[in-house]
Amino acid sequence: MTDPLAGGRPLTSETVPQATVAPGAGASAPSAPAARPARQPSETVSRRREVIHFALRGRKILVGAGVLLVLLVIAVAGPFLRPGDPNAFVGPLGAPPSAEYWFGTTTFGQDVFAQFASGLTATFLVGLTGGGIAAFIGMTVGFVAGYRGGVVDDVLNMITNVILVIPTLALLLVVTAYLSARGLFVEAIFIGLTSWPWAARAIRAQTFSLKTREFVDLARISGASSWRVIFREIAPNMSSYLFLTFILLFGGSILIAASLDFIGLGPTEGTSLGLMMYNAVAWSALQLGMWWWFIPPGIGITAIVGALYVMNVGLDEIFNPRLRES
Amino acid sequence: MTLQITDLRVYYRTLAGDVRALDGVTFGLADGEIMGLAGESGCGKSTLGNSLVRIDGRMKYVAGTVTLDGATLPISDNDQMDEFRFTEVSIIPQYAMSAMNPTRKIGRMVGDLLESRGVKFGDMRGELERRLDLVGLGADVLDRYPIELSGGMKQRMVMVLSTLMNPSLLIADEITSALDVTSQRAVAETLVEFRERGFVKAMIVITHDVSILYQIADTLTIMYAGKLAEKAPTRVITDEPRHPYTRLLVSSLPEVGVRFEDRRLTGIPGTPPSLLGPPSGCRFRERCPLAFAKCAQEPPFVEIGPDHSVACWKAD
C-alpha cells in the first residue's frame, strides 16, 4: 500500500520519484499512489514541461505534424497560386506534369494541382466539421452516461448501440435518394451523426473510472452541481484522451468522406480528394496511364490520415508514460 | 548462506537529474536470519530490495558489490542475473497479488514459470501441492483463475510461487500492506514457516510497519534518506534504540492501550530531504533534536555493540 516513490499504480517503472506518472489507457489522471516524501519545487518537473519536452523530441509527432503542416500550406496557398475555379477547363487535355501544370491536367484539361489544393481544403473542412460534430455528440453522450449511470446510462447505451449497428451505407443511399443536390457540409453532418458511437463508449468508460475517484466525491460534498463536476473535475483529467479522440475522429471522417466520394455518394459539387479519385477511375485514368490524376489525391489522403494516426500514437506515448520506450 | 552488501549505490534517472535513492549501504545477512527493513516512504528500502533482484530501466546501478555465498551477484547485468532469479534470489514484489496474469489459470502460470527455469511441471507437482497445503490453499487452486481468490489467498499463492525453487534469499516487499489484519497475521507467520522448513535460507522483509516486524524479524534495519540509520536485533531496536530517528519512530507508534487523553504521542516534525541533491553530512540533521556541529560530517555506520550498528555521532 505504501509504495515509497510511486506516483501511480505501482509497477516497477513507477517507483521513480517523478512529478507525475499517468497510468490507465490514455487517461492522464494519476491514481492511487501512496505516501511520498515532500520535495522542493525546484526539483519537481511540472507535468507541462515534461509533456513539452517529450513532444518536441517525439519523432512521431514531429513527422506527423510536419506532413500535416505541409499539406495545410498547400491547401491555403492553392487559391493564390492557381486562382479560379479548379474545375474549369484551362489546359491541354490529359497532359502529364510540366512546369506550368505541376500535377498535369485531367482528360478535360482541368488543372490537377488546383483541384488537389482545393480538394485538400475540402478534406480538412470535412474532417473538422464531421469530426467536430461526432466529438461533440460522443462527449455529451459519454459524459452523461458515465456520470449518471443507472437508467440514463441504459437508455443512452441503447441509442449508442443502435447507431453503431445501423448500416451507414444503406442509410446514405436513402439520404442521397432524397437529397439530389448535396454539399460538403451535408456530407460532414452525415458523417458526424454516424461515427460518434465508439467515442461515446470510450469516454463513458473513462468517466466511469474517474467518477469513483475521491476528488469527485470531494467536489460533490462541496456542493458542486453535476455539470460542474463533469466539466471542471472529470473532463480536465481526460483532456489528453479527449484530444486524442478528436484526432481519431478527424482522421476517421476524412477517410469515410474519401470512401464515400470515391463510390459516388459524395457532394454533387465542388472538389475533394475522394472526388478526384472517383473521376479518375470513372474516366479510366489508370488504363490510360494518367498516373498524375489519381496518385496525388491518393497520396494526399494517405498522408493526412497517416500523419494524424502517427501523431496520435506519438501523443499517446507522451500522455501515457508507460508506453515510452525510454 | 551469507549475504554481504558493500557500499551499494543505486540511483534513479529522472528528467531533473539523478535521484540518489540508495546511497551507500553496507550490511550482511547470516544464514537463517529474517531481517526487517523499515523506514518511511522514500527512504530507499524498496529500491534496495528491488535492486537485488532486477534493476529496471529507470534505475541506474552506480557502485557497490553484492555477494551471495561468496559469489558476486551480477545485479547490474539483467541477463546474467537471470540464472540467479528464483533459484538463488527471489522476490515477492509489492502488490504481488495483482502480478498474476488474470487470463490464465494459476496452474498454467506456474507451469510456464517452471519451464522457463528448465524444470518440468510434472516433477514439481508433488512439492507444489505440499506447499499449497502448508499455506492453507488446496491443490484445486491451480485450476482457478486469480480473480476467484481473495487478497490473502493470492498473496499466499505468490509466496509459494516465489519460493518454489528454494532460493537462498527471499525479499518480501510490503507483502502485508494491502491485506486485512487477519490475513496479515497468516501471511507473516507463513514467512516464518518457510524459514523453519528450510524453503528459504534468509529473508529481507521490507515494510513500513514496525509492529509486524516485531513479530517475525530477528534483526531490524532502519533506513533513512537512502542510507542505513541503525541495524540491531529486533528487541534492541524497539527497547533500546540508539539512533535519534529510530527513537522518534518507535515512540510515535500508537499501541493498543495508549490513549490520547493520557499520553499524547508526537510524530517527527519536518520531512525527509530531497534525494535529488541530498544535503552533505548526516541526512537526518534537519529534523534531529540532538544535532550538533559534528553532524555536518556524515557519520559512518559503525558497530557499537554485538550485532548493533548505528550511523550517529551521538550513539555511544
Add this chain to the structure above:
Amino acid sequence: MLQLEGVSKVYRVGAFGGTNLTAVRDVTFSVRTGEVVSLIGESGSGKSTIGKMMLRLLRASEGSITFDGTNIAGLDGEALRSYYRNVQGVFQDPFSSYNPVFKVDHIFDLIRGTYFRDADDVEWSHKVEASLDDVALDPAQVLHKYPHQLSGGQLQRLLVARALLLDTRFLVADEIISMLDASTRIDVLNLLGDLKRRGLGILFITHDLSLGNYISEKTVILSRGRIVEMGTTEKVYGNPLHPYTRTLMSSVPQLHRTWREVDADLAATGADAAGRCVYHAAHPEADGDGAGRIPTGLVETEEGHLVGCFRPYLEGAC
C-alpha cells in the same frame, strides 16, 4: 447529533440487476458532539459505505440517517448545501482526493464558489490562513502547490483545513491514516483529537484497532455489513466478547507484545464467553430462523457494551 437507525444498503448486481448484494445491514448507532466514534472493520465490511451514506454520496436503501433530528434523505439543492456546511468528510487516499490537474488551492476554491461567493480576496485569504493555522500548516509552504509536490500528511491536513472553513460540526474521517507514514500518522491523529476537544463529532473509520483505541470514546465493530459489537472503547477493548472482535484483536500486530502473548491474554479474558454465544442466551428464539439470515439486533451485556449474534464466527452457536 448524527443518528443512524436501521440503515441498510443493498446493491443490485449481476446481469439485469438480478442479484442483491447487501453491503450494510440494519446498522444503528449515533455520534454526539465532541465524541469520536471508531468504526472498525476489514475490507468489505461496509464501513466506507456507511461513511458515504452519511455524506449523502450514496442513498440508504432502508432506515434513516438524521442530523439534529432532520432526515437527510430528503435534502436537495439548497438544503443539501446547508447540510454540507455542517457535515464534511476526509477520505483515504490523499493523492486521489485532489484533482491532479489543479493546484491544491482548488479545494478551497470549490468551497468559496458554493459558500463564500461574496467574500473578497483579502477576506478569503485570511480565512484560509486561519484554517491552515488550525491544522498547523504554513501557508507559504502549502498554498499554490500541486498535490504531487506535497506529502501525504500535508495533503490530509489540508483536507481537514478545508472542512474547518465551513461550520463543520461532524466529520467523517474514512481511513485517513492508512496511506500515511508512521511519523505523520500521529500528527493527523492528534489533530483529530484536538478537533474533538473543540466539540466536533467524528466518525473515525479504520481497520487498525490500535488507532481506534488512541482517540475514540465509542467503538463499533463491523463485519460483513452488520454490527457485531459496540460500546465504549474501554469496554470493547478491555473485554471483547464477539469472536470476530477477538480475532481482530489477536491479529493486530503490536509493538512490544508478540502475537502469542496477545493470544494468551485474550484467552484469559472473557474465557467464559468464548465458548458460548451471549446473544443466543438473550434471544434463544433467534435459532431456527428458516431463511438462515443472521439476526442484526444487539444485546446489552453490560452498560455501554452491546454484542450481536455470533454466527457465523462460532460453530454451533445457537
